[in-house]
Amino acid sequence: MERLRKHIEQIAQISDQQFEYIKPFFAMKRVRKNQYLINEGDEVKYEFLVLSGIYKVFYVDAQGKEFIVQFAQTDWWMSDYQAFFKKQQATMHIQCVEEGEVLFSTLEVREQLASELHQMEHFFRVKLTNGYVAQQQRIKLLLSSTPQQRYEAFSKLYPTLLQRLPKKVIAEYLGVSRETLSRLYSK
Template identity: 55%
Template sequence: MENLRKHIEEITPISDDEFEYVRTFFTKKRVRKHQFLIQAGDRVACEYWIANGVFRAFYVDDGGREHILQFALENSWLSDYHAFFYQTGANMNVVCMEEAEVFCLTLLAREKLASDLHKMEHFFRMKVTSGYTAQQHRIISLLSRNPRERYEEFGSLFPDIVKRIPKKYIAEYLGISRETLSRIHPAHRRRSLN
């Protein structure tokens, strides 16, 4: 859990006693590759902090096509946030792509933590604020850039993700069809044809 402390301290200093209190709110969970953390329709009990491993959160449309909302690597937070905050059934699926260890935080625990410790309220505000500005950037990119530009921009912004996630999922995240991905990235087409 030492990494969670480091992660919090990127935003706000925290004393030993405070961190001892913070850690009591989390429950550890191991997740195997291909295992679902959230399935569409489920009640979403938790937000997850990823200690290690890789996940993707995706929506499946009426035609059965997958659309990726988020990739989550170590040190990131993940949930179906609408379902989590409003306590409705999940709209998303979250699946494990690399064996993982996560720490679960229920909504009740999260709100109590934020209410008990002003610095944790601050921490959560800062995290959601940076998520908000990153999403604004993504929306502008979806509206204004063509598929090749989006693919190149993603590669320059998130080199760590590109190294660990198959290209077909990155294309889904960027709203790029397989045909277009093959034009952008001929190596992908060659592998697909073999």
């Protein structure tokens, strides 16, 4: 739980007493490689804070093609946020790519902590804003760049993921074929 405190305190300072109050609102889960945390159609009760491992958030179209929306690694939050905030069924999947651990909590917990502790309201707002900005940047990159530019941006933003993820998964994230990725990788 000390990792949770350090994570929060990157944005908002909290006292020992406040942290003791916050801790019971989060539970930890070990996640095996290839295990799903959310499947399309599920009721989405939780958002997850990655303590370790790599996870992919993705959807599958009507033809069965997979589209990776996000990778999540240490200190990243993930969920199917449309379903989480609107209390709808999931349209996304979250799968563990590299085994790890997550902390999880509910929307009700988020709302309670935000209403009771100004620091937590600030923390959640900053995290949500940063996530929104990152998604906009990703969409812009997908819409207006070449495969080479997408690969270069990915390698700058996530250099360790190049070594830790299968090439097939990176290709799906970049929206290119495995063969195209091999050509980009060799350059």
